[in-house]
Amino acid sequence: MALLRNSNLNQYCDYCKQRYAHLSRGGELHQLARKPAYWKIVSEHPKRKGVIRFYCLKCAADIQNWPDGTFYSLKEQLQDALKDTAQREYLNVELPR
Numbered sequence: 001m002a003l004l005r006n007s008n009l010n011q012y013c014d015y016c017k018q019r020y021a022h023l024s025r026g027g028e029l030h031q032l033a034r035k036p037a038y039w040k041i042v043s044e045h046p047k048r049k050g051v052i053r054f055y056c057l058k059c060a061a062d063i064q065n066w067p068d069g070t071f072y073s074l075k076e077q078l079q080d081a082l083k084d085t086a087q088r089e090y091l092n093v094e095l096p097r
């Protein structure tokens with residue numbers, strides 16, 4: 001599993017795409033749905049194809065800041081998710097520059 005900086009400016013945030021999908025018309029993504037992704041998260045599993053998700057900074061912050069005020073970083077979330085499968089997967093985190 002890897003948390004990487006996205007370098008493709010034409011790759012949009014998956015969350016924003018979902019959030020603003022109802023605004024899109026005729027197969028064209030609405031402007032709000034076309035938010036360049038900042039993070040690229042790759043889940044690797046020996047029995048499944050890698051799942052890749054993209055997030056902009058805003059959505060990554062939404063995921064990390066919980067309603068009760070807790071900060072739960074993407075890195076920690078990934079590490080917790082890996083606890084059961086630590087023998088089979090690895091974590092590689094590239095921090096913001």
Ligand SMILES: [Zn+2]
Pocket residue numbers: 013014015016017035055056057058059060
């Ligand atoms: Zn987003």
